[in-house]
Amino acid sequence: MQGLMQDWPLLCHRILDHAATFHAGRPIVSRMVEGPMHRTTYGEARDRALKVAQRLDRDGIRLGDRIATLAWNTFRHFEAWYGIMGIGAIYHTVNPRLFPEQIAWIVNHAEDRVMMTDLTFVPLLETLADRLPSIERYIVLTDAAHMPATSLKNAIPYEDWIAEADGDFAWRSFDENTAAGMCYTSGTTGHPKGVLYSHRSNVLHSMMASMGDAMGVSSRDVMMPVVPMFHANCWGIALTAPMNGATLVMPGMKMDGASIFQMLDENRVTCTAAVPTIWLMLLQHLEATGATLPYLRRVVIGGSACPRAMTEKFEKKYEVEVIHAWGMTEMSPLGSLCTIKPDYAGLTGEALLDLKVKQGHPPFGVEMRITDDLGRDQPWDGKTFGRLKVRGPAVTRAYFKDDTDILDERGFFDTGDVATIDPQGYMQITDRSKDVIKSGGEWISSIDLENLAIGHPKVAEAAVIGVRHPKWDERPLLIVVLKKDATAEKDEMLAFMRGKVADWWLPDDVVFVEEIPHTATGKIQKTALRERFRDYILPGSVAAE
């Protein structure tokens, strides 16, 4: 028997309608690429998003068409998302930090029909345009006064483009599983893979992200996503803020400490979110200037692990709650947040920091498992590692134009991370599954060993990889870059590490190198290291053979 409740599809533009109806005057403040600050409201943004939808419709854009955006966080990018979604087209956020050839590959793979771009990226696109045959028109997110002369096809300033629409337009109706947005993951190997969000997944994800143990959003919040809209669906904030009627502050392209501080301070931001690198720059700015953060209450930190010292600085010195978070582009992206359960009420000092190095617990709508390589569930004891697998309405089941079945037999998506989960349900990432070292059937975390080695006063950088071993399958090799003018021996390194991890975790050997290779985004390029040390003979391994 079916229930007798209304058929009300979960459509993203209903979020903007809600904001424009019940929080019409709430501000959206943007630092514009052109320079000055700009203020609008949800009411105005909805009116303009309707013009975007109407204009796209008049340009022949139809259900399922992809519209690329290469843009910073501003009100125009925000309006564009809703306008695109409101006719059932798909916003495709392209990360401008990718190599140009990757950008071209992604745009071609997505077959984007329109490119909306900030002024910043016009020169880049001019060099790429010949290789982007699917793009019929370039819309530059600016006004006529700032429009550059450009060779881009059918280029038009956004403001002129939407001025041709009168806004007398209604959102299109369609099924809630209709695709709404698209974001490619930049894997370390192979081509990028397209994640295709639906209206339903975006709406549900925003409801999940709003909850008290997630971001805990209300209309009293002033939210600033420093995380770009082109990075993992903006961590959902471009949808979560209007859903809750929270003020939205858009920092544009300036990510340095002084600029971010200015936005936080002038707009009295209460909740913000970005990767650790951003916060490092902010904290350095605060140290240098003596400025404080009297309005900021919560900072969501994810993308990579939040260093303990960063949490300590924010919480102790600036009295800002750190919410350590974990997610993936494939998860819309939030997976877990390290908010405090009542079991830990009153936790302070080192014990609190110990908790906050964990990536936390999921909201309703994210299921988690940790399994061994055979898919067997591992105990939630806070110690045993397992492959972290997730399931939920905002988790990917397949990639765009790719028939590969990526879910396990129970419908879970393998995150590629290795994690522990403790008895209270707090998850902690311990490694990437391709980096974990499998020694005699047991797993050793390369990240834990690296973090330990980096604590040695002479070490500038450290990497740990698994090297083939005839008896144990793999054993850890520690690769160290010493600080300038420092010298050290293998024994000194191992002596430093001994007693801080189980003895069988200790690296079998240590090599000192001049440099460790990095990816474009600054991560250690372990594939290159594994290649370089593929035939490395560990001490004792010949004897064992």
Add this chain to the structure above:
Amino acid sequence: MQGLMQDWPLLCHRILDHAATFHAGRPIVSRMVEGPMHRTTYGEARDRALKVAQRLDRDGIRLGDRIATLAWNTFRHFEAWYGIMGIGAIYHTVNPRLFPEQIAWIVNHAEDRVMMTDLTFVPLLETLADRLPSIERYIVLTDAAHMPATSLKNAIPYEDWIAEADGDFAWRSFDENTAAGMCYTSGTTGHPKGVLYSHRSNVLHSMMASMGDAMGVSSRDVMMPVVPMFHANCWGIALTAPMNGATLVMPGMKMDGASIFQMLDENRVTCTAAVPTIWLMLLQHLEATGATLPYLRRVVIGGSACPRAMTEKFEKKYEVEVIHAWGMTEMSPLGSLCTIKPDYAGLTGEALLDLKVKQGHPPFGVEMRITDDLGRDQPWDGKTFGRLKVRGPAVTRAYFKDDTDILDERGFFDTGDVATIDPQGYMQITDRSKDVIKSGGEWISSIDLENLAIGHPKVAEAAVIGVRHPKWDERPLLIVVLKKDATAEKDEMLAFMRGKVADWWLPDDVVFVEEIPHTATGKIQKTALRERFRDYILPGSVAAE
């Protein structure tokens, strides 16, 4: 084009799974009907709910079957809901405060197959059982030690009944639009009407209720629904609390001030919800004993309008935030909550109380309109009345076994209330649409006039009804019960009211009566008054004819 996210139906038992997985040890505390307090956890509750599901399945209960519950808020009733939903059967909460013949009518209309009852209602059911032919078995929510001798068919104590199941059972899978729960509205006219919630509507409603501008729930909360599970879907709290991992405190059958205070205080409840009558009893208890509410942070008050003096007492004297709420059984039930938008940050004193007499603004997922009788939208100026209509995924589209189309041409449900909405989106109920007085095309609120008249020191009770008028269609008649030994004249009443409302609102006449008739739930029975004064001749109305 469809998105590529996972198919993860919104099923209610997933809420309990989430609680049992990530908040396993969080308590459920109940005051038992048998007397003592009882403590369990979400982990245990899920295990026992699975036994309920398994046992129902073994008893031949199938998808779509209705299971009646006649029970107070306790952990057993909570488990039963999830066990029932988990096999796709439907919990049907029956309100024990209805007249016995209404209970029989409802159970027969729903064709309930099983009755789960608290000990309290065994005698009532024994007198009714002959008229409940669809009930195959009575399960008494108690253990063998407390089981009374009873004539009820196949009666068994709940604990014995679930002890026959080993819990090795998996929830059934089905579509998210499958019916999950049922609650009859007790209209003032005609038969009760069955509202049929779906899994989807219950889950979405819980997500909406969790948000920062609704109940603002987190795992740090201790939630006590004093509102019974048989009253308008427990205002969603039996689902919202476990969804957020909040502790659940179940007050059982004792609703007096001392008992409610004991539960609030011993369990350090942070958020509670009930109708004004309950809070009147609590406040009287606090006044009498000098007790305070150091742990309680929020009290959600709905069901009928929260008196201004009650809000003032809670907020000023006890420092508890009042969240004035409005909803309907047909809305799962939350429609709006009067939480403070940033526009009103810092509001204090009378201005804050002026705001808090309003029923507030809706969360994402509730759309509102106010229209005139012709369906034309009325301005949101905080003054113009209109029929309040709502739309959303947790709003009814039809009643059980009733083909009547109850939605308007845009798919909105007419709430039967008349309301204003102000420019900030705050809604205020001004009347029931059948009680509003329509004078010369304009609407006069009977409730506003009654509230005004009741302020006269000699008035014990007042009612205002519309009486037919040849020129104005209707004009207001004020009906007054004076306090004991008081005397007053029409002119004295009108003089008191003059200047406090528009002159054209002033009643055309005043009649003094010994008694005003009431419904079973204590509300003024306006239908009876309208009948009694049907042919009343207002002064001047003959001349106008």
